[in-house]
Amino acid sequence: MHDLNDIRDRFPGVGGDWARFDGPAGTQVVDVAIDASAAWQRSGNNANSHGSFAAAAACDDLVETVSATMGELLGAEPDSMVFGPSTTANMMALTRAIGRGLGPGDEIVCTTLDHDSNVAPWLLLARDTGATVRMAELDPDTGRLAAESVIDLVGPATRWVAVTGSSNAVGAIPDVAAVTAAAHRAGARVVVDGVHLTPHRGVDVAAIGCDVFTTSSYKWYGPHAGIMCVEPGLLEELDAYKVRPAPESGPGRLQYGTPSWEALAGVDAAARFLLETGMDVIAAHEAIRFARLLDGLHGIEAVRVVGPADTADRAPTLMFEVEGLAPLTVAERLAAAGVAVWDGHNYAVEAMAPLGLDSEAGAVRAGVSLYTTDDEVDHLLDAVGHIAGSG
Numbered sequence: 515m516h517d518l519n520d521i522r523d524r525f526p527g528v529g530g531d532w533a534r535f536d537g538p539a540g541t542q543v544v545d546v547a548i549d550a551s552a553a554w555q556r557s558g559n560n561a562n563s564h565g566s567f568a569a570a571a572a573c574d575d576l577v578e579t580v581s582a583t584m585g586e587l588l589g590a591e592p593d594s595m596v597f598g599p600s601t602t603a604n605m606m607a608l609t610r611a612i613g614r615g616l617g618p619g620d621e622i623v624c625t626t627l628d629h630d631s632n633v634a635p636w637l638l639l640a641r642d643t644g645a646t647v648r649m650a651e652l653d654p655d656t657g658r659l660a661a662e663s664v665i666d667l668v669g670p671a672t673r674w675v676a677v678t679g680s681s682n683a684v685g686a687i688p689d690v691a692a693v694t695a696a697a698h699r700a701g702a703r704v705v706v707d708g709v710h711l712t713p714h715r716g717v718d719v720a721a722i723g724c725d726v727f728t729t730s731s732y733k734w735y736g737p738h739a740g741i742m743c744v745e746p747g748l749l750e751e752l753d754a755y756k757v758r759p760a761p762e763s764g765p766g767r768l769q770y771g772t773p774s775w776e777a778l779a780g781v782d783a784a785a786r787f788l789l790e791t792g793m794d795v796i797a798a799h800e801a802i803r804f805a806r807l808l809d810g811l812h813g814i815e816a817v818r819v820v821g822p823a824d825t826a827d828r829a830p831t832l833m834f835e836v837e838g839l840a841p842l843t844v845a846e847r848l849a850a851a852g853v854a855v856w857d858g859h860n861y862a863v864e865a866m867a868p869l870g871l872d873s874e875a876g877a878v879r880a881g882v883s884l885y886t887t888d889d890e891v892d893h894l895l896d897a898v899g900h901i902a903g904s905g
């Protein structure tokens with residue numbers, strides 16, 4: 515196995531006075547991605563696509579390169595890659611196009627484990643078309659989403675199933691391949707929200723079999739961008755909302771305006787970095803830090819870890835509460851101790867009630883990233899122990 519102990523040096527934004535456990539909301543950027551974005555902007559290639567001069571050809575080449583790299587990272591066709599500003603924006607574009615073919619009697623299955631970017635666009639679609647959204651429930655006892663709870667809601671009226679690849683709140687990884695197979699047997703299409711899965715696991719979209727897979731590169735050490743992989747046949751079928759000169763076929767149908775070339779250059783470099791480091795190596799490295807974090811929190815009496823109690827089928831992300839203290843207070847006290855965490859629902863709006871949490875206050879969320887060290891985990895645990903002890 516690679517030794518990743520020096521990997522931290524690849525992240526100029528990491529270190530100093532802060533232990534960063536806020537990776538699930540966005541990681542620090544890897545050196546090669548920073549350099550690639552800057553190099554693009556210095557290159558003179560900033561132009562637009564399909565022109566007759568060299569810089570325009572360089573823009574086309576960049577799209578081809580980053581599409582191929584994303585295809586390699588996700589195990590998907592390069593010509594399925596739609597580039598947008600964020601996954602939320604991509605989902606709004608996708609669902610708006612899907613909506614033109616939906617009506618009363620059609621059903622969409624969403625889940626309570628999902629980030630709202632894979633729920634709200636479907637609810638809006640249902641409002642506008644008369645279709646119905648059915649919610650698959652996560653198991654409050656385990657904090658996990660059983661494939662059966664989704665599959666049980668799939669029937670002849672189901673047109674779309676929208677399910678997370680991994681919870682951005684508690685890390686749980688549902689069996690999306692099983693969900694996809696069942697949905698396809700029923701004639702439904704599947705969107706997998708891969709935003710929280712991609713930084714932590716090797717992804718193989720072809721093996722999952724889903725029709726759409728979304729990811730955001732700022733969660734995996736790259737710049738802010740959303741990449742949506744749409745099965746090429748579906749891409750052609752969708753009745754996209756688009757400006758008239760935009761392409762009639764291919765990813766350009768769902769891309770709104772000129773992409774951020776500098777971001778695409780960084781996306782390519784960040785994806786290459788993941789491929790070169792190896793997703794299995796990354797997962798194994800993170801698992802050690804995460805087990806230390808989870809065990810340590812379980813050992814603090816006044817702490818309740820929310821969601822799954824173990825590390826199986828799970829990204830290295832958890833939520834916890836400290837008895838008698840609001841999550842915001844805990845986050846503020848941790849910040850005073852140099853530990854960066856998020857509190858609240860973290861946009862996993864539907865998950866809060868089943869997890870036994872207040873819908874707004876939520877809980878404290880801590881995530882392990884590739885650059886997290888054992889010392890930082892111990893720092894967090896000491897600080898939480900102190901906060902819990904002082905009430």
Ligand SMILES: Cc1ncc(COP(=O)(O)O)c(C=O)c1O
Binds near residue numbers: 601632710739861
């Ligand atoms: C699981 C998950 N899905 C979707 C999103 C939305 O991504 P974006 O900010 O690119 O819209 C996030 C962001 O936190 C997320 O964690």
